[in-house]
Amino acid sequence: MIEDLGKLKKYLPKGYCTILAKEFGVTEVTASNALMGKHRRFDIIKRAIEMAKETIRMQKELKETISEVEQ
Numbered sequence: 001m002i003e004d005l006g007k008l009k010k011y012l013p014k015g016y017c018t019i020l021a022k023e024f025g026v027t028e029v030t031a032s033n034a035l036m037g038k039h040r041r042f043d044i045i046k047r048a049i050e051m052a053k054e055t056i057r058m059q060k061e062l063k064e065t066i067s068e069v070e071q
Contacts, residue, residue: 002037005045009035011052019051020044 013019020031024044034041035048 005035005037008048008052011055012048013051013055016048016051020047023047 009016017028017031017035020026020034021028024031024041024047026041026044030039030041031044033039034044
């Protein structure tokens with residue numbers, strides 16, 4: 001699980017710890033620790049997964065749009 005959390009981080013937006021901390025009313029350290037597998041805050045992890053999926057969708061949409069424009 002810890003290895004997968006590390007892979008997830010590359011798809012999170014800049015400042016993701018701050019964003020997650022504000023959403024869940026915790027410190028940035030708690031949000032960061034949850035994503036390092038040090039806390040079992042699955043609510044924070046679930047939200048991080050949602051954020052990463054949105055980033056992946058946006059990257060895919062951008063790539064498709066650029067391909068359409070370049071044709």
